[in-house]
Amino acid sequence: MTKKYSYLNGKVVLTEKAKISIHDLGVMRGFGVFDSLRSYDGVPFLLDAHISHFHESARLIGLKPPVGKDEIAGIIKNLVKKNGNPDAAVRMVLTGGESDDTVTYNIETPTFFVTVEKIQTYPPEVYKKGVKIISVENxxxxxxxxxxxxxxxxxxxxxxxxxxxxxxxxxxRGRVLEGSTFNFFIFKGNKLITPRDGVFKGETRNFTLSFAREMFKVEEREALIRELKTADEAFLTSTKREIMPVVKIDSLKIGNGKVGENTKRLMAVFRERVDEFVARNRGL
Amino acid sequence: MTKKYSYLNGKVVLTEKAKISIHDLGVMRGFGVFDSLRSYDGVPFLLDAHISHFHESARLIGLKPPVGKDEIAGIIKNLVKKNGNPDAAVRMVLTGGESDDTVTYNIETPTFFVTVEKIQTYPPEVYKKGVKIISVENxxxxxxxxxxxxxxxxxxxxxxxxxxxxxxxxxxRGRVLEGSTFNFFIFKGNKLITPRDGVFKGETRNFTLSFAREMFKVEEREALIRELKTADEAFLTSTKREIMPVVKIDSLKIGNGKVGENTKRLMAVFRERVDEFVARNRGL
Structure with missing residues (x-):
């Protein structure tokens, strides 16, 4: 097995030696934020957007990354290259750092690390047939x-x-929100609807909207559960899944229960735009 | 500074060397349970009850402690002695263990550790005057x-x-629940009321109820926010705080805004019962 490397508090280290104290608030109190992205052919995708969002997540819970945005970008690019996985899952994590009493922490001494692993993708059938999801109140x-x-x-x-x-x-409260690791969209005819409030607006969501606006009427707004009954298509987005069609929610069949034409068009354009991004950012 | 020791995955180690992988689901996904207790004069208080509850917490989220209840008790007693803090804060933590993809885990290889620190107590004035708390919907x-x-x-x-x-x-939804680290009680005259559902029923809560039942009429039931207006006394319980009087909630003064007589009686009996417990369990 090839050696794997991670970044931990200022240093690139062998992943097997990348360890944190059991007194870290990240494990004692789950006090942390993260962001994950992937690289395509060695190029970290939407890198700057992910890092900016990571900084914003940190601010919202009272943490501050110990290094600036450009430095994080450098760390990630270096690590992707060093690990030799052109198609990698990259994850940056920031926690409150060590605490003796499990409450007090110093914003200047957090724990910050970056991991790079081979990305796990899904078989093509999933994208051809679409998936079933279930709903839970949360x-x-x-x-x-x-x-x-x-x-x-x-x-x-x-x-x-x-x-x-x-x-x-x-x-x-009657509204469709998000999954634990994805955003959600529905089509009604040629109108694309996705929640705007009460959800984490992921980078793959925002990227999808950027070109969907050129193709469809887009509404970022509350999506009501009862609207699912009249939806013609549905899909989810995430770093790992890209655009993945959803054909069933609980016992409700979406549209005719097959992957819709609009979703297929978005998936095709997504691929083109990723290729463009990778070509544009290669070697940067 | 004296050396401190912790228990981690089968071994007693120097706390400064007690480290876990950055790939641990405890830090990557906040996937873990814990329980905390204290020792009085070297005797871990309500040890068996805390360990049983810890096992139950683990079961509820899909984890299994790698060692049985008796073995955990032995680990804690040994660690309290070895650290030389007769009045210690003890914490046991169980996480999903290491995961490459941050989702998949093996229930047979969790991370389990125990820490022992000097307990931080509160000044006597806090108990004499009572505290103000504020409310948040959650x-x-x-x-x-x-x-x-x-x-x-x-x-x-x-x-x-x-x-x-x-x-x-x-x-x-109109009900008073708990704090992030304590349970809550009110007195209406000689009737003691504390929430039963939707809260973590801590060991200090249960212990307090065990002798409060001999002294007052006890109701474990939904406590409504509007009942606070007619409450005569209020207090909170936790391992670290024991019984702590509450005299103000947001802008609402509880009773006459002073620590009530019933609360004082419970605090006195609490102290007696702790002494009895310690005497009974010393040397076990």
Missing amino acids: ERRIPNAKTTDYILMFSLQKLKREKNAFEIIYFS | ERRIPNAKTTDYILMFSLQKLKREKNAFEIIYFS
Whole structure:
């Protein structure tokens, strides 16, 4: 097995030696934020947007990355190259750092690390046939911050398996929100609707909207659960999944239960735009 | 400074060398449970109850402690002795362990550790005068599990300081619940009321109820926010704070704004019962 490297508090280290104190507030209190992105053919995708959002998440919960945005970009580019995975899953994490009493922390001495792993992708059938998701009531407290609290996700794994679902989407007070790791969209005819409030607006979501606006009428607004019944198509977006069609939610078939034409068009343009991004940013 | 020791995955180690992987799901995903207790004069207080509850918390989120209850008790007793802090804060933590993809985990290879620190107590005035707390709307998703997700607590520290509050209590849909680290009680005359559902029923709460039942009429039930207006006394309980009187909630003065007689009686009996427990369990 080839050696893997991570970045931890100022140093590039062998991943197997990248360790933090058990007194770190990231593990004692789940006090941390993160962001994840992927590289395509060695080029970190939407790198600057992810780093900016990471800084914003940190600010929202009272943390401050110990290094600036440009420096983080440099760390990530170096690590992707060093690990020799052109198609990698990159993750940056910031926690409150060590604390003796599990409450007090120094904003100047957080724990900051970056990991790079081979990306796990999905088989082509998933994109051809679309997936089934199920819904659960939940609303995150600090939706604009990408925090490291995924207890709910883990506690719902059993339900997901039992229901034979690909993923779980959260709703609250009649509104459709997001999944634990994705954003959600529906089409009504040629109108594309996606939630704007109460969700973490991921970079893949924002990137998708940037070209969807050239192709469709886009509404960023509250999406109501009852609108799902009249939706013609649905899909989710995330760093890892890109644009993934959704054909069933609980027992409700979306449209005719097949991947819709508008979604297919967006998926094709997504691919083109990624290629453009990679070509433009190669060697930077 | 004297050397401190912790227990980590099967071994007693120097605390400064007790480290876990950055790939641990405890830090990557905040996927963990814990329990904390204190020792009085070298005797871990309510040890068995805390360990049982810890096992139950683990079960509820899909984890399993790698060692049995008796073995955990032995680890804690040994560590309290070895660290030479007769009055110590003990904390046991269990996480999902290491994961390459930050989702998949093996229930058989979790991370389990125990820390022992000198307990931080509060000045006597706090107990003589009582404290002011403020309220925030929040309801935990898995209230019966003591999970490591304290993002909300950290994000509310600024508000707490601004409002000059000692602690924050959560309410939801008209009901009073609990704080991030304590349970809550009110007296109406000689009737003691404390929430039963939607809260983590801490060991200090249960212990307090055990002797309060001999002294007062006790109701474990939904406590409504509007009942606070007619409450004569209020207090909170936790491992670290024991029984601490509450005399103000937001702008509402509880009773006459002074520590009530019933609360004082409970505090006195609490002290007696702790002494009895310590005498009974010394040397075990």
